[in-house]
Amino acid sequence: MFSSETLTKIQPLDSKKFELGSYSVSMLREDEIHPFVSGNKFRKLKYNFLEASRLEMSTILTFGGAYSNHIAAVAAAGKQQGFKTIGVIRGEELASQITTNPTLAFAVSCGMKLHFVSRSIYRSKMEASFQKRLKELFGSFYLIPEGGTNQLAVRGCEEMLSVHTASFDYISTCVGTGGTISGIIKASEMHQTVLGFSALKGAFQISEIEKYTPKTNFQLTDAYCFGGYAKIDEDLVRFINEFHARSGIPLDPVYTGKMMFGLFDMMKSKKLKENSRILAIHTGGLQGIDGMNQKLKNKNLPQINK
């Protein structure tokens, strides 16, 4: 799975159907790599899994929330590559909800062992005392941080870009911790501007990006985070469903849906250079649709079509 080079399809959007005016937009279909080890999670795990093998570690431990794409990806990749996996999950109350939470149920079906901790313990997850406790509980392990961001993850994300993406004027991506955009900025051409759409409030990822690259050919915005991480409203659901119907491309509600909403808004208000060619990176995350649809149903809101 991680040994060969992975090139994904560049899919143009129909400029008439989408009324793109002078712009042209294509999507890099990283979501098609694998249903669970998809998009940026595949890229972020690649060199970490290779490193864990090199170190002859048999167990991989990582952290995440209830609907985490990262947890699902580590569980699926671990099963496929023959590692034991442990997921430290934020929120003790979730221990009784494994069977009804699609992400956690999937992780368990892959053999991942789940360890539920309170929110306050979760905040201290990188402290030495907690890590020592984890070693006592589970033995030695290869640790991948929350969201998977580290030097090896950034290196993997650089591989999203290639000679096939070099002529685009803008490269657009979703931003969580900032690891993915760091790799993309590193691999970008001097003439390209990287657009980052944050899935959460605040532009705190800039300091993360600065850890990995001195390049500054990027813009970061949280104007399209819809109030915060995993927050959603009817407008966003409608946008995702319309986009899917017109293009055949499903978007996830936490990251790629918000990015494409933002990108279309920026084109409409001509915030991007006219006549430019834009490549939007589909970073995956489609496993999160089921969990979001449960929440939408409970609030009597419309469902995201799959």
Ligand SMILES: *Cc1c(COP(=O)(O)O)cnc(C)c1O
């Ligand atoms: C995790 C995730 C991101 C965020 O990536 P970072 O490297 O943390 O910025 C973006 N898109 C999708 C679909 C994700 O699952």
